[in-house]
């Protein structure tokens with residue numbers, strides 16, 4: 664079993680303790696994730712030192728930072744797979760950091776996680792992989808219903824129905840990501856964690872995955888915590904982006920606002936050649952969308968944006 668599968672199993676094992684959580688109301692507060700004063704260290708190495716972060720309900724929050732700045736460690740801390748040295752983390756208003764490891768918090772079945780490599784079990788079919796969390800949280804579901812839910816989640820993730828019976832090694836990299844997404848969606852989560860979902864995909868596959876993420880956010884009302892290095896993803900689908908540097912979240916804002924900041928890493932990242940290329944590509948996309956529209960529709964759209972006159 665590789666590290667990611669261990670992570671996945673650990674999450675599921677921890678999650679199984681929430682089995683009795685049963686029904687719950689959807690979170691109605693403003694911030695489903697609140698991190699305050701987070702400190703994480705490994706031996707002498709301090710990864711986070713007083714990191715604060717609030718994720719808004721219904722947003723896609725991109726999380727960026729140089730390699731090794733602790734993006735994945737932050738995600739692992741939020742989902743309870745990494746115990747911080749200091750600080751507090753609340754998810755859906757429940758403290759993750761104060762909880763005993765085996766405490767039933769009633770929140771662990773309300774998020775889904777797509778780990779970097781997908782973390783699929785290679786000896787299980789895609790459908791069986793999707794059923795793993797379902798069986799752990801809802802052990803009384805009969806097998807026909809389990810199969811039906813799994814098939815639905817697989818198709819929701821943009822895979823053909825036949826993929827249900829396939830093994831991970833029979834799928835392309837892009838399809839494996841979608842299978843991992845299907846499993847992350849298995850419990851109808853309110854919160855979705857995606858760790859570099861487009862890494863290793865070709866630009867077309869990456870763009871399709873981005874569109875799917877956006878569509879899922881809109882149709883299922885998800886909040887998405889998305890770790891990425893992909894500038895196109897940041898420009899195309901993220902409502903806000905949190906930048907990790909110097910062991911903290913140094914800025915959190917929309918991409919255009921971040922680009923105005925004069926922090927050297929932010930400038931190099933967003934205004935370097937790759938950042939500018941991503942921006943140009945996005946502007947062209949937008950232009951193409953307008954070019955395809957009849958002029959009248961364009962005018963209506965422009966007028967729609969005009970703020971109403973106060974009476």
Ligand SMILES: Nc1ncnc2c1ncn2[C@@H]1O[C@H](COP(=O)(O)OP(=O)(O)OP(=O)(O)O)[C@@H](O)[C@H]1O
Nearest residue numbers: 705708710728729730731732733734735736737892
């Ligand atoms: N279990 C662990 N034991 C020791 N060190 C660890 C452990 N997990 C992570 N680290 C270290 O913490 C640092 C941050 O790792 P993390 O994986 O969070 O980085 P990242 O920002 O996600 O990087 P990347 O963009 O390259 O994926 C790295 O130096 C890593 O080696």
